[in-house]
Amino acid sequence: MKKTPLLNIALSRVIASLGHGDVLMIVDAGMPVPPGVELIDLAVTQGIPDFVSVLDTVLSEMQVESHVIADEMRDKQPPALIALDALNGAGRLGAQCLISHDALKQLSRSARAIVRTGECQPYTNIALVAGVVF
Numbered sequence: 613m614k615k616t617p618l619l620n621i622a623l624s625r626v627i628a629s630l631g632h633g634d635v636l637m638i639v640d641a642g643m644p645v646p647p648g649v650e651l652i653d654l655a656v657t658q659g660i661p662d663f664v665s666v667l668d669t670v671l672s673e674m675q676v677e678s679h680v681i682a683d684e685m686r687d688k689q690p691p692a693l694i695a696l697d698a699l700n701g702a703g704r705l706g707a708q709c710l711i712s713h714d715a716l717k718q719l720s721r722s723a724r725a726i727v728r729t730g731e732c733q734p735y736t737n738i739a740l741v742a743g744v745v746f
Contacts, residue, residue: 623654
């Protein structure tokens with residue numbers, strides 16, 4: 613059995629397959645998933661699993677070079693933003709890029725995979741850009 617916190621087979625496989633610059637998105641329950649992009653649907657019910665728990669677990673295995681969030685997340689201030697700012701301040705998310713929510717939807721078309729959570733707070737979405745460990 614794995615020693616790291618991530619147990620989901622599909623998510624573990626995707627993270628292991630990421631190369632430098634690949635994008636993995638973690639999104640709320642309402643974010644659309646473009647045709648052709650792999651969906652790892654973890655959502656069980658409203659709030660389960662929550663965005664922050666999924667992000668923390670992904671960060672235990674993924675090297676992140678930078679991340680992208682929507683301007684609207686800063687404007688609407690969903691509860692997860694506090695944790696996101698703390699992770700960013702601790703240097704766990706690399707450089708931050710702000711774009712519009714519509715541009716984030718466009719970016720999702722090039723994601724290697726999208727991880728849907730049970731999060732039901734609007735604009736609680738992030739695109740993680742894979743870095744390298746060397």
